[in-house]
Amino acid sequence: MQAWIQVLTSSISLFVLMLVLVRLAGKRNIARTTPFKFISYIVAAIITALMSLNLLPNIYLGFIALGVWVLLPIALDYLALKSKWAHDVINGKQAVLVRRGKIMEESLFRERMTGEELLRELRSKNAFALADVEFAVMEDTGDINVFIKSDRKPLSAHDLGRKVAPLAEPQTVILDGNILYEPLSTLGFNREWLGTQLETAGVSLDNVFVGQVDSSGDLYLDLFDDSVQLPQPTVKEMLYASLQQSQADLVTYSLETQDKTAQAMYSRHAKKLAELMEMLQPYLLR
Amino acid sequence: MTVASQLKKTLASLKGNQGTLELYALQTRNEETKAVYTETIKDLGIIINDLERREQILEFEEPQYKGN
Numbered sequence: 001m002q003a004w005i006q007v008l009t010s011s012i013s014l015f016v017l018m019l020v021l022v023r024l025a026g027k028r029n030i031a032r033t034t035p036f037k038f039i040s041y042i043v044a045a046i047i048t049a050l051m052s053l054n055l056l057p058n059i060y061l062g063f064i065a066l067g068v069w070v071l072l073p074i075a076l077d078y079l080a081l082k083s084k085w086a087h088d089v090i091n092g093k094q095a096v097l098v099r100r101g102k103i104m105e106e107s108l109f110r111e112r113m114t115g116e117e118l119l120r121e122l123r124s125k126n127a128f129a130l131a132d133v134e135f136a137v138m139e140d141t142g143d144i145n146v147f148i149k150s151d152r153k154p155l156s157a158h159d160l161g162r163k164v165a166p167l168a169e170p171q172t173v174i175l176d177g178n179i180l181y182e183p184l185s186t187l188g189f190n191r192e193w194l195g196t197q198l199e200t201a202g203v204s205l206d207n208v209f210v211g212q213v214d215s216s217g218d219l220y221l222d223l224f225d226d227s228v229q230l231p232q233p234t235v236k237e238m239l240y241a242s243l244q245q246s247q248a249d250l251v252t253y254s255l256e257t258q259d260k261t262a263q264a265m266y267s268r269h270a271k272k273l274a275e276l277m278e279m280l281q282p283y284l285l286r
Numbered sequence: 287m288t289v290a291s292q293l294k295k296t297l298a299s300l301k302g303n304q305g306t307l308e309l310y311a312l313q314t315r316n317e318e319t320k321a322v323y324t325e326t327i328k329d330l331g332i333i334i335n336d337l338e339r340r341e342q343i344l345e346f347e348e349p350q351y352k353g354n
Binding site (some may be wrong): 165168241 | 289296322333353
């Protein structure tokens with residue numbers, strides 16, 4: 001057999017084989033894996049390259065080596081899944097680098113990490129001042145994760161004691177001028193609904209680059225033609241304003257009327273409407 | 287504007303709001319939001335009912351403004 005045919009056939013078969021093996025090894029990000037995993041990936045890659053170029057004296061030796069370097073890590077993965085102890089031995093444990101705001105110098109030394117490197121990693125997590133860091137841990141992949149002191153954390157609605165409406169993720173229903181039917185039907189809408197919405201906005205489908213439906217069912221559109229100003233959906237804000245108007249009306253009637261029972265009815269409902277508005281506020285006004 | 291016609295305007299706008307809320311209650315994907323909307327619709331219904339009754343009384347008292 002000619003050499004080039006040999007290289008071609010072995011390359012193609014190894015290509016398919018590696019495709020299957022990589023799928024077997026899982027979807028984890030190769031840059032965020034443990035150092036040992038990284039090495040086994042590289043060794044497997046080099047063996048495959050040597051085999052594909054027919055540089056090995058005997059191709060079966062190559063298969064043995066490849067099998068060991070690919071299947072053994074997969075076997076170790078399964079072992080780590082089954083037992084916490086095996087997981088710690090194979091992948092190593094995470095190391096605490098900062099505890100209660102104080103750097104653990106021994107752990108730094110054990111992980112062969114200099115102070116400079118620690119500071120750089122902290123900065124990359126947006127912790128520029130060491131005083132802001134309560135806790136930092138080095139994961140078994142070598143990533144450093146930081147827990148910021150609670151008074152230095154960004155403010156959340158929970159901190160303010162404010163209720164916010166729960167929002168589901170927006171679904172993209174139009175992309176590049178084409179309707180995506182699957183997300184549309186997940187939302188429980190159909191083509192006609194989308195057509196009506198587009199007509200209300202006054203745009204044609206082929207002028208839309210991205211169309212997203214948010215969790216309240218409003219459609220947000222981005223057009224190819226950026227000079228066109230689109231009205232953003234403000235129905236909920238208008239609804240709130242209109243309720244406010246009605247509430248004020250009821251208060252006025254209760255002041256104007258001479259009839260005692262009507263006055264009581266008006267003021268009761270004015271109060272009720274004010275309560276409803278307070279309840280609706282987080283849902284209607286973002 | 288007479289009192290009755292003012293009341294009619296408020297009634298109409300409240301009914302419109304109820305309709306919009308119903309639309310949102312149908313198309314929202316979050317159960318909690320849906321529950322809040324449906325409760326509001328129910329309460330608005332009670333208010334609208336009482337106002338309609340009041341409107342009838344007003345029309346009875348001032349029949350000359352009926353339908354305005």
